Amino acid sequence: TAEGVTILGTGAMGSALAGELLGAGHPVTVWNRTAERAVPLATRGAAQAETPGQAVIAHPLVVMCLLRAGSVHDTLTPVAAELRGRTLLNVTTTTPNESRELARWAADHDVTYLDGAILAVPEMIGSPAAQIFYSGSREAYDRFRDVLDVWSNGTYDGDDAGAASLIDLALLSGMYQMFAGFFHGAAMAGFADLSATEFAARAAPFLAAMTEGFADFAGVIDGGDYAVPGQQSLEFSDLSHIVRASEEQGVDPAPVATVQELISRQIAAGHGSEGFPRVYESLRRPAAQA
Ligand code: NDP
16 A cells, blocks of 8 residues: 655645645645645645644654745644654755754654755656655665655665755756856847847857766866866966956946856966866865965
């Protein structure tokens, strides 16, 4: 028989997680602070608990999908006794340290802790496009695999409870900086009478092609030798002309100026003839030591 699951928090994401489990035939118990938000799931067959405590005792696996770490603490603290001996899977977005803190709280209360980080929008849950990273208890990851597999092809990233969140936020950091780069480029090209739509049509294939560079950069970073021949040098990568072009048009150069600053730090430290991926070292070390 399919594993029963409790879901605390039936907002957009919690509802998607619960809905997929119902569709796959799992018994599901839901609780939401605002009860009416859980009614559509109850209509589809979920048991709706009136309190977090009632929800927690229904099943061995308790999934938290609230807004922030603070709301997770507020909701769990009063039901610590009911949680004892169960598994807590927290998919609320938390920083790595917030996840580690929740893992410590769980350990102190004899609760098995697994952290989850969802790299998907609710509509993607249950489709191959959804990615969810897990870290914390390997035992929990293995034991509840049938449940996790309903949502996505999950990845287990180790026993540090903060790892899943760290990887998720690292990917999102890259995404947002790419978007900021797009906005900055669109603002510049706007002064050449290119609409943002026209700029997007040129930028998307170009930037997609540029992602092929990641693997080469990664090879240099992992190899640890930034002087390997055949690379674009840091000196060649000087972006001051792009910063100036942006300023000439009255476009704030902040996104590209930040990149230029990271490059300059390496050149100032005498590494100008080495490869562009050495920028990684500007990020890994405090400015004073670069
Ligand atoms: P929603 O705003 O749709 O839902 C938020 C949920 O948190 C609701 O159930 C809300 O209850 C509950 N909540 C908020 N504050 C408290 C509190 N103090 N005590 C109890 N419950 C509380 O957000 P999502 O469902 O979209 O997001 C949920 C989590 O999933 C977030 O951490 C989000 O970062 C993460 N996530 C969401 C993604 C998305 O695309 N939506 C993508 C990846 C991760 P109430 O209905 O009573 O307000």
